[in-house]
Amino acid sequence: MKAGDSVDNKYFHSVVLQEDRCIGCTSCLKVCPTEAIRLRDGKARIIGEKCIDCGECIRICPNHAKNAVTDKLTVLQNFKYKIAIPSLVLYGQFANKVGVNAMLTALKEIGFDEVYEATIGTEIITKVIQEKILKEDKIERPLINSSCPAILRLIQIRFPDLLPNVVDIETPIEITARIAKRDAALRTGFDISDIGVIFITPCTARVTSIRNPLGIEQSYIDAAISMKEIYGHIIRNLNAGVEENITLSTRESMEWSIIGGQSKAIGVEKYIAVDGINEVIKVLEEIETGRLEGLEFFEGMACVGGCIGGPLTIENPYIAKAKLQSIARDLPCKETSEEQIKQYIKMYEEGLISLTEPIEPRAIMKLDKDISVSMKKMEMIEEILKHLPGLDCGVCGAPTCRAFSEDIVKGENQKSICIVKTMETFKKKKN
Amino acid sequence: MSLIQYHFNVEKDDFDRAGEASSNIKKILRQLGIDAAIIRKVAISTYEAEINVVIHSLGGVISLEIDTSSIKITAKDRGPGIANIELAMQAGYSTASDKVREMGFGAGMGLPNMEKCADKFEVESVVGIGTTITMHMYI
Ligand SMILES: Nc1ncnc2c1ncn2[C@@H]1O[C@H](COP(=O)(O)OP(=O)(O)OP(=O)(O)O)[C@@H](O)[C@H]1O
Ligand code: SF4
Ligand SMILES: [Mg+2]
Numbered sequence: 001m002k003a004g005d006s007v008d009n010k011y012f013h014s015v016v017l018q019e020d021r022c023i024g025c026t027s028c029l030k031v032c033p034t035e036a037i038r039l040r041d042g043k044a045r046i047i048g049e050k051c052i053d054c055g056e057c058i059r060i061c062p063n064h065a066k067n068a069v070t071d072k073l074t075v076l077q078n079f080k081y082k083i084a085i086p087s088l089v090l091y092g093q094f095a096n097k098v099g100v101n102a103m104l105t106a107l108k109e110i111g112f113d114e115v116y117e118a119t120i121g122t123e124i125i126t127k128v129i130q131e132k133i134l135k136e137d138k139i140e141r142p143l144i145n146s147s148c149p150a151i152l153r154l155i156q157i158r159f160p161d162l163l164p165n166v167v168d169i170e171t172p173i174e175i176t177a178r179i180a181k182r183d184a185a186l187r188t189g190f191d192i193s194d195i196g197v198i199f200i201t202p203c204t205a206r207v208t209s210i211r212n213p214l215g216i217e218q219s220y221i222d223a224a225i226s227m228k229e230i231y232g233h234i235i236r237n238l239n240a241g242v243e244e245n246i247t248l249s250t251r252e253s254m255e256w257s258i259i260g261g262q263s264k265a266i267g268v269e270k271y272i273a274v275d276g277i278n279e280v281i282k283v284l285e286e287i288e289t290g291r292l293e294g295l296e297f298f299e300g301m302a303c304v305g306g307c308i309g310g311p312l313t314i315e316n317p318y319i320a321k322a323k324l325q326s327i328a329r330d331l332p333c334k335e336t337s338e339e340q341i342k343q344y345i346k347m348y349e350e351g352l353i354s355l356t357e358p359i360e361p362r363a364i365m366k367l368d369k370d371i372s373v374s375m376k377k378m379e380m381i382e383e384i385l386k387h388l389p390g391l392d393c394g395v396c397g398a399p400t401c402r403a404f405s406e407d408i409v410k411g412e413n414q415k416s417i418c419i420v421k422t423m424e425t426f427k428k429k430k431n
Numbered sequence: 432m433s434l435i436q437y438h439f440n441v442e443k444d445d446f447d448r449a450g451e452a453s454s455n456i457k458k459i460l461r462q463l464g465i466d467a468a469i470i471r472k473v474a475i476s477t478y479e480a481e482i483n484v485v486i487h488s489l490g491g492v493i494s495l496e497i498d499t500s501s502i503k504i505t506a507k508d509r510g511p512g513i514a515n516i517e518l519a520m521q522a523g524y525s526t527a528s529d530k531v532r533e534m535g536f537g538a539g540m541g542l543p544n545m546e547k548c549a550d551k552f553e554v555e556s557v558v559g560i561g562t563t564i565t566m567h568m569y570i
Binding site: 160285361 | 434435450453454457458459461462463464465467468470471474475478497499544570
């Protein structure tokens with residue numbers, strides 16, 4: 001399936017349930033940061049409206065019943081000219097002795113005409129934030145990175161008043177995709193529609209954003225192949241052909257996918273970098289209540305360790321981090337000329353790499369459009385809650401007793417019952 | 432007109448749970464569909480009031496009352512009270528101990544910030560008995 005093909009893009013989610021594998025164990029109910037999962041008829045159900053595609057449930061599911069919808073290798077057949085953009089995370093997934101050019105050559109051998117590094121994207125963002133956005137006060141402080149789509153979706157739902165703090169610049173991959181496509185069109189003479197940009201992704205949230213973009217009208221990425229899935233093919237191709245000299249990576253770009261790497265590259269003094277969605281939520285709470293005064297930049301990444309901890313990676317994030325840092329040590333630092341910086345800023349001002357569409361708040365927590373109805377519903381929720389045991393056991397299919405009560409009041413749950421409560425009543429009757 | 436009431440206990444020196452009341456209140460307001468800008472004001476001022484109860488008093492209760500036109504936050508504590516309210520309201524005035532300052536509080540900005548965020552703001556205090564802060568935000 002090609003990104004953009006599907007009719008129901010608006011409701012597309014990368015994270016899906018493989019029903020036959022789900023045994024209804026409730027593990028995923030508890031880890032979902034937006035309470036987007038319920039058990040119905042003994043199977044997990046993802047509430048599309050609430051899902052931010054962070055991949056927490058994929059990671060925790062002991063039965064591998066949660067999956068990511070990504071493109072298969074056959075997607076390459078859809079294009080005359082194929083460009084792979086591997087997430088920089090890929091560089092940390094191999095044994096120490098494998099050099100970057102060896103990895104990229106092996107990736108290319110799979111059937112790509114070209115491998116384009118995301119380095120260019122990280123450089124442009126770094127410079128534009130440094131030399132333009134931080135020097136103006138168009139965007140509220142602290143600036144919040146726009147690079148993690150799971151965090152953006154979280155902010156839409158839970159921290160809508162922090163949306164004006166989000167940096168209005170595209171992600172490294174999207175920027176790289178645009179440049180790669182433009183370059184290839186000029187160089188090869190192929191029509192843009194014949195050129196396929198395929199992202200090698202560690203990230204489920206990004207897959208969703210390709211189909212259903214945030215802040216831009218349309219993504220330039222045509223397909224996304226899971227890093228997990230393509231890994232075996234790369235390994236098989238290692239040392240198969242003549243190693244090409246592909247990489248142009250710099251030290252800063254190599255650390256971009258490690259939490260704190262963006263802040264360090266930008267060189268901003270007062271920053272906080274937080275990884276793991278639950279910790280991000282806690283710190284955003286602090287920012288929302290004005291407790292972190294003087295903070296200039298907030299870097300929040302949903303995955304532990306940053307994108308190196310993405311749900312579709314192979315290597316343990318801490319090991320991947322050590323590997324990336326070791327690669328980084330041997331790389332040159334980036335020197336950007338004044339000329340280039342000017343050009344980057346121009347691209348930003350002209351809307352080429354900036355977010356051109358507003359990121360709207362999504363008030364899905366709201367009980368009703370009418371506040372007095374909301375208040376009545378709230379009262380009912382509290383009333384029902386009084387009769388529930390407060391164990392948050394999950395057997396009813398909701399993550400907490402409160403969520404159960406809310407579902408009942410919202411009319412979203414007619415079937416389930418609270419077993420604990422039923423047992424208590426039963427015992428009382430017997431005595 | 433329906434009225435919603437919530438009460439949250441706040442313990443003296445319980446820094447671990449400090450912020451829980453304001454965080455809960457924020458969640459409730461979001462579910463009710465209150466405007467984000469108003470929620471932010473309520474969250475900031477409730478947090479300041481909550482921290483003051485933790486730091487300066489012997490403990491108390493934060494209450495949230497909502498009707499269709501306004502949100503009312505009350506922070507009522509038992510404790511030393513405030514002898515000179517006018518002085519306490521001045522930006523930068525603080526009697527916080529060095530220990531509390533090390534934790535990042537004690538800039539003397541809590542009360543002025545509450546006043547700034549609230550549409551109506553009142554302090555009542557009796558020395559040796561306690562303090563009650565009342566704030567209204569119109570919705
Ligand atoms: N609930 C209270 N009980 C007793 N004294 C209080 C109470 N609230 C405030 N005060 C007094 O008023 C002073 C000013 O309060 P305010 O909240 O403005 O500043 P702070 O708490 O000292 O510092 P900050 O709020 O900036 O961390 C306090 O230092 C304290 O002496
Ligand atoms: S941290 Fe990276 S991999 Fe994880 S959700 Fe965010 S962008 Fe995706
Ligand atoms: Mg204070």
